[in-house]
Amino acid sequence: MAGSIARTISKSIFAKPRPEGVGATVRRAIGGGHSYLDPFLMCDDFTVAPPAGFPDHPHRGFETVTYLLEGAIAHEDFAGNKGIIGPGDLQWMTAGKGIVHAEMPASPTPSRGIQLWLNLPADQKMIEPSYQDLKDKDIPRAQPEEGVDIKVIAGESHGVKSPVFTRTPSMMIDFSLLKGKKVRQEIPKEYRGFIYVIKGSGYFGETEHKGETAHVLFLDDNEGDHLNVEAREDDLRFVLFAGKPLNERIVQHGPFVMNADEQIFQAINDYNYCKNGFERAKNWRSSIADGVIRT
Structure with a gap:
């Protein structure tokens, strides 16, 4: 894009x-x-x-x-x-x-x-x-392709919106990827966030940072508008948390x-x-x- x-x-x-x-x-x-x-x-x-x-x-x-x-x-x-x-x-x-x-x-x-x-x-x-x-x-789901399952707990993913009302603008999304699958998630530029890997391993972000079970990965504040993830070696499950800073x-x-x-x-x-x-x-x-x- x-x-x-x-x-x-x-x-x-x-x-x-x-x-x-x-x-x-x-x-x-x-x-x-x-x-x-x-x-x-x-x-x-x-x-x-x-x-x-x-x-x-x-x-x-x-x-x-x-x-x-x-x-x-x-x-x-x-x-x-x-x-x-x-x-x-x-x-x-x-x-x-x-x-x-x-x-x-x-x-x-x-x-x-x-x-x-x-x-x-x-x-x-x-x-x-x-x-x-x-x-x-x-809880609504998105499936952009076979082998990629997404639960939209809060926020939006691939055109699917959660009914949860977030008083603080935020997103919480549960991703499951089979080995070999990739996903791209849009994230508002002003949001800060992190990823928690529930199970497996994957490669995250532009620099393909590897994340494994029980690891926390922090998004850089580079005003990017999306995140790329690939489950290259194992099946992968992770949750993305991102939100607009309150600055208070x-x-x-x-x-x-x-x-x-x-x-x-x-x-x-x-x-x-x-x-x-x-x-x-x-x-x-x-x-x-x-x-x-x-x-």
């Missing part, structure tokens, strides 16, 4: 497994400390099995995206929302001004998934909490992400005293926190 510039890979890292929550294991692609990639705050490839899990905990100021690969995860919050997601299902939760919830495994075998923390712009950090849930069968100050304290120190102090105070969005946290305890999932 005339005038088209391909993205390159600026660097790659291996996501080492580490303990998280109560007995869970995660591979952290980004996040922790100040290793943000605006607008992304954190991305984990997690594995959890009973009785481990993520019991009752709060959030404010961002969105959590849970995309399950294997097993089942139960969720419940202080507003009465509850349910179970299975393989391929998606939960896009906007914490907004405040939510307290639990996420616990609901399968006797280990459950594995990807959880992304996506920042909210300053003027939307205190909106009402909400959910966008999609079952695997309802990030102040994080655990599960609270705001724009100023005083807003963090307020969030802690609001949670401790059950006010300004956390009123329903008073005397609430999820029915799944003990690891006994009642379906």
Whole structure:
């Protein structure tokens, strides 16, 4: 395409497994400390099995995206929302001004998934909490050719658009390529992003940077408008994350992400005293926190 510039890979890292929550294991692609990639705050490839899990905990100021690969995860919050997601299902939760919830495994075998923390712009950090849930069968697919299967979780690929509303302009796309196949993905020039390789190996970007299982590859900020990928030696599965930077100050304290120190102090105070969005946290305890999932 005339005038088209391909993205390159600026660097790659291996996501080492580490303990998280109560007995869970995660591979952290980004996040922790100040290793943000605006607008992304954190991305984990997690594995959890009973009785481990993520019991009752709060959030404010961002969105959590849970995309399950294997097993089942139960969720419940202080507003009465509850349910179970299975393989391929998606939960896009906007914490907004405040939510307290639990996420616990609901399968006797280990459950594995990807959880992304996506920042909210300053003027939307205190909106009402909400959910966008999609079952695997309802996530749209693109198949530009045989041997290339694409799940469009958020954003657009090959003319197929996700129904997910992204308050922060972003894309999250799951690619599966058979050995020998190639794919080209359009990416808005202003977006920053990264790739997480779920399985196999492939060659990414104009410089054909090799990425293998559990590796994170970061897109160069060269204002390219597309990414080229080839599964030259193995079958390949990876997820592309890309989004428009908010260019706002990030102040994080655990599960609270705001724009100023005083807003963090307020969030802690609001949670401790059950006010300004956390009123329903008073005397609430999820029915799944003990690891006994009642379906």
